[in-house]
Amino acid sequence: MNSLPTTLSATLPTTVRSIRQPVDVVRDPESGRLAVGGGPGEVIGTLPPLYPEWLGDRSFGETHGTRFAYIAGEMANGIATTRLVTAMARAEMLGFFGAGGLAPERVEAAVDELATALGDRPNWGVNLIHSPNEPAVEDRVAELLLQRGVPIVSASAFMDLTPAVVRCSATGLCADATGRVHRRTRVLAKVSRPEVAAKFMSPAPVELLNSLVDKGQLTEDEARLAARVPVAEDITAEGDSGGHTDNRPLVSLLPALLGLRDEITARHGYDRTVRVGAAGGLGSPASVAAAYALGAAYVVTGTVNQIADEAGISEDAKELLAGADLADVTMAPAADMFELGAKVQVLHRGTMFANRGSRLYEIYRTYPSLEALPPEERARLERQVLGASVDEVWAEVQRFWRRRDPAEIARAERDPKHRMALVFRWYLGLSSRWAIDGDPARRADYQIWCGPAMGAFNRWAAGSFLAAGRGGRPAVQIARNLLEGAAVLTRAHQLRTYGVPVPAEAFTFAPRPLS
Numbered sequence: 001m002n003s004l005p006t007t008l009s010a011t012l013p014t015t016v017r018s019i020r021q022p023v024d025v026v027r028d029p030e031s032g033r034l035a036v037g038g039g040p041g042e043v044i045g046t047l048p049p050l051y052p053e054w055l056g057d058r059s060f061g062e063t064h065g066t067r068f069a070y071i072a073g074e075m076a077n078g079i080a081t082t083r084l085v086t087a088m089a090r091a092e093m094l095g096f097f098g099a100g101g102l103a104p105e106r107v108e109a110a111v112d113e114l115a116t117a118l119g120d121r122p123n124w125g126v127n128l129i130h131s132p133n134e135p136a137v138e139d140r141v142a143e144l145l146l147q148r149g150v151p152i153v154s155a156s157a158f159m160d161l162t163p164a165v166v167r168c169s170a171t172g173l174c175a176d177a178t179g180r181v182h183r184r185t186r187v188l189a190k191v192s193r194p195e196v197a198a199k200f201m202s203p204a205p206v207e208l209l210n211s212l213v214d215k216g217q218l219t220e221d222e223a224r225l226a227a228r229v230p231v232a233e234d235i236t237a238e239g240d241s242g243g244h245t246d247n248r249p250l251v252s253l254l255p256a257l258l259g260l261r262d263e264i265t266a267r268h269g270y271d272r273t274v275r276v277g278a279a280g281g282l283g284s285p286a287s288v289a290a291a292y293a294l295g296a297a298y299v300v301t302g303t304v305n306q307i308a309d310e311a312g313i314s315e316d317a318k319e320l321l322a323g324a325d326l327a328d329v330t331m332a333p334a335a336d337m338f339e340l341g342a343k344v345q346v347l348h349r350g351t352m353f354a355n356r357g358s359r360l361y362e363i364y365r366t367y368p369s370l371e372a373l374p375p376e377e378r379a380r381l382e383r384q385v386l387g388a389s390v391d392e393v394w395a396e397v398q399r400f401w402r403r404r405d406p407a408e409i410a411r412a413e414r415d416p417k418h419r420m421a422l423v424f425r426w427y428l429g430l431s432s433r434w435a436i437d438g439d440p441a442r443r444a445d446y447q448i449w450c451g452p453a454m455g456a457f458n459r460w461a462a463g464s465f466l467a468a469g470r471g472g473r474p475a476v477q478i479a480r481n482l483l484e485g486a487a488v489l490t491r492a493h494q495l496r497t498y499g500v501p502v503p504a505e506a507f508t509f510a511p512r513p514l515s
Contacts, residue, residue: 012035012036012495012500012502012503012506013503013505013506013508015036016488016491016492016495016502016506017488017491017506017509019049019050019051019487019488019491020049020050020051021049022046022047022048022049023036023037023046023047023491023495024036024037024043024045024046025037025043025044025045025046025047025495025498025499025500026040026041026042026043026044027041027042027044028040028041029041029042034498034499034500034501035500036495036500044498045498047491047494047495047498050487050490050491050494051487052068052480052483052484052486052487053067053068054487055068055069055288055289055292055483055486055487055490056068056069056070056277056292056296056297056298056299057069057275057297057298059272059273059275059297060234060275060277060297060298063186063233064094064122064123064152064186065092065121065122065123066092066093066094066123067092067093068092068093068479068483069277069297069298069299070093070094070298070299070301070479070482070483071093071094071095071096071188071236071277071298071299071300071301072084072085072088072093072094072095072096072300072301072302072305072475072479073096073154073190073279073300073301073302073305074096074097074098074099074100074126074127074154074156074302075098075243075302075305075306075311075449076098076099076100076101076102076127076129076243076432076449077098077100077101077102077312077432077433077436078097078098078099078102078106078110078312078436079098079306079311079312079313079436079449080095080096080097080098080127080305080311080312081097081098081310081311081312082097082110082113082114082117083310084305084308084310084311084312084475085097085114085124085125086114086117086118086124087310087474087475087476088123088124088475088476088479089118089121089123089124090118091476091479091480092123093123093476093479094123094124094125094152095124095125095475096124096125096126096127096152096154097110097111097114097124097125097126097127098127098312099126099127099128099129099141100127100129100156100157100336101129101335101336101429101432103404104137104140104141104144107126107141107144108144108148110126111126111144111145111148111150112148114126115148115149121151122151122152123151123152124150124151124152125150125151125152125153125154125186125188126145126150126152126153126154127153127154127155127156128141128142128145128153128154128155128156128164128165128168129155129156129157129336130155130156130157130158130159130162130165131336132159132336132337132340133336133337133339134405135162135164136405137404138162138164139163139164141164142164142165142167142168145168145185146167146168146171146172146185149184149185150185151185151186152185152186152187152188153165153168153185153186153187153188154187154188154189154190155168155187155188155189155190155200155232156189156190156244157190157244157336157337158189158191158196158200159196160196160199161199161200161204161205161208161231163208163211163212163217165187165189165231166204166208166209166212166226166231167212167217167218168185168187169183169185169187169204169226169231169232170204170209170212170218170222170223170225170226171184171185171217171218171222172184172185172222173221173222173225173226173229174221174225175225180271181225181228181229183229183233186232186233186234187200187231187232187233187234188232188234188235188236189231189232189234189235189236190236190238190279190300191235191236191237191238191257192237192238192239192245192246192248192253192280193246193248194256194257194260197235197237197257197260197261198260198264199231200230200231200232200235201230201231201232201235201260201261201264201265201274202230202231202264202268203226203227203228203229203230203231203268204226204227204231206227209223209226209227210223228268229270230264230268230270230274232274233272233274233275234274234275234277234297234298235257235261235274235275235276235277236276236277236278236279236298236300237250237253237254237257237276237277237278237279237280237296238253238279238280238300239253239254239278239279239280239281240280240281240345240451240452241279241280241281241302241303241345241451241453242302242303242329242344242345242346242449242450242451242453242454243302243344243345243449243451244334244342244344245280245344245345245451247331247345248280250278250279250280250281250291250294251290251294254276254278254291254294254295254296255294255295257276258276258295261273261274261276275297275298276295276296276297277296277297277298277299277300278291278292278294278296278298278299278300279299279300279301279302280451280453281451281452281453281456282299282300282301282304282453282482283301283303283304283452283453283454283455283456283457283460284456284457284459284460284482284485285460285481285482285483285484285485285486285488285489285509286485286486286489286507287453287456288482288483288485288486289485289486289487289489289490289493292486292490293490293493301453301478301479301482302449302451302453303449303450303451303453303454303457304453304454304457304478305475305478306318306321306448306449306450306454307321307322307454307457307468307473308473308474308475308478309472309473309474309475310474310475311475312436313435313436313448314435314436314437314438315438316435316438316440316443316446317435317436317438317446317448318468319468320347320349320350320351320446320448321347321448321450321454322458322467322468322469323349323350323458323468324347324349324450324454324455324458325349325455325458325459326452326455326456326459327452327455328347328348328349328450328454328455329345329346329347329348329450329451329452329454329455330345330346330348330354331343331344331345331346331354332344332345332346332353332354332357332358332447333357333358333360333361333428334428335425335428335429335432338361338364338421338424338425338428339364339421341361344449345449345450345451346447346448346449346450347446347448347449347450347454350446351443351444351445351446351447351448352444352445353431353444353445353446353447353448356384356385356427356445357427357428357431357447359381359385360381360385360424360427360428361424363377363381363420363424364417364420364421364424367420368416368417369416369417369419369420370390370416370419370420370423371416378390385427386423386426386427387442387445390423393423393426393427394419394422394423396426397422397423397426400426401422408422427445428447430442431445431446431447432447432448432449434446434447435447435448460511461511464510464511464512465511465512465513466478466481466511477511477513477514480514481509481511481512481514484509484514485509485511488509489507489509492506492507
């Protein structure tokens with residue numbers, strides 16, 4: 001292909017970035033070279049204006065009351081704060097409060113704060129995380145979200161449908177005069193496996209609905225309507241992300257779920273399409289543009305929001321995140337699903353958490369009880385990992401579970417293996433709290449959920465106002481720049497598709513303050 005003249009090559013990046021203006025593609029009558037408008041030649045095509053608001057599925061904004069198809073996802077233990085959710089909602093995006101790992105009382109206080117701040121806005125929500133070790137807590141949080149009228153529930157880490165998540169989906173369903181079903185509460189499900197996605201894309205099982213009716217938690221009309229609609233009309237394909245993840249490549253997972261969505265929609269004859277969004281690895285405009293190009297109805301960011309001003313994590317932890325590169329992440333045991341062998345992706349650079357957490361799981365797999373540990377192994381455990389004696393930790397564990405669920409203590413007294421698990425989960429759980437609080441004595445034990453998106457963000461933001469140490473980094477500015485940059489790159493790809501030889505510099509977008 002012929003290259004652009006030097007003068008056109010120099011001006012084309014500026015034209016590409018003027019996304020809100022139409023662009024003519026012209027062919028020079030003598031040389032046959034393609035260029036953008038402004039000179040002589042035959043106009044062979046015109047690109048209309050392009051806005052970040054137009055990226056993704058327009059029905060997402062119509063349904064959830066947003067201007068942008070963009071979500072700041074829940075980060076557990078309140079790292080996605082009420083302040084962050086409020087900022088996103090007021091900027092006409094969507095944010096989820098990170099309720100995972102918090103006591104129901106903390107979640108209740110956050111919901112009340114959000115309801116007061118945002119009133120009847122529909123574009124905010126709260127996380128409901130699957131809690132296989134504490135189903136009563138999952139049920140209690142679901143009950144709270146329904147009682148308070150939270151507009152959107154983000155369901156995460158689910159391996160199967162549970163009564164709690166189905167109840168959130170089905171409560172308040174009604175039909176208009178035409179028979180069209182309307183929802184009071186919307187469920188957005190994050191999944192990384194097609195078999196789990198299929199459950200959320202399908203109507204809830206009749207047996208589960210009948211059980212909820214028998215318990216008085218659904219009406220017969222709600223159950224009847226729930227059998228006609230998917231459990232969730234928004235499914236997020238979660239690729240290689242921070243926290244709970246299967247490390248699936250988004251470029252493989254998202255198309256698979258889109259195809260699955262089409263199959264299930266045809267099978268059940270839905271009158272509206274299930275939207276499939278994208279999450280995992282979205283730390284730069286290029287990755288966001290790629291997700292939309294793959295067909296994502298919306299995008300969800302998580303890891304990168306931890307360095308935002310509104311994030312509920314210590315400045316010390318933010319500093320560690322700001323130094324992360326693509327490969328500075330690894331897998332470690334998950335506190336909430338420790339016995340199942342589930343893992344979460346965390347920051348590896350600057351912390352020993354992953355190594356120490358993995359050692360705990362090795363000990364758990366090897367020995368039947370704490371008492372069975374060889375003396376030297378127990379001494380290393382206490383000195384290098386727990387930072388306290390096993391007896392001291394067990395005393396703390398007992399105090400915690402007597403308040404939360406005394407049945408756990410009774411079970412541990414009968415089952416030494418379970419007692420060991422509770423002691424090890426003490427470390428795994430508190431390690432996140434130490435990072436949130438910025439405890440200097442436990443800096444080497446910080447558990448910071450982190451995916452490769454952080455490294456991508458740091459490379460992109462280097463030298464800009466969003467770089468570490470350059471001042472504030474509001475979550476809305478992070479979002480607006482990712483979206484603006486994604487629109488610019490989309491325009492560059494459009495021109496290249498037409499046959500214009502677009503120079504490499506046109507595929508870059510440097511962060512800038514946006515209003």
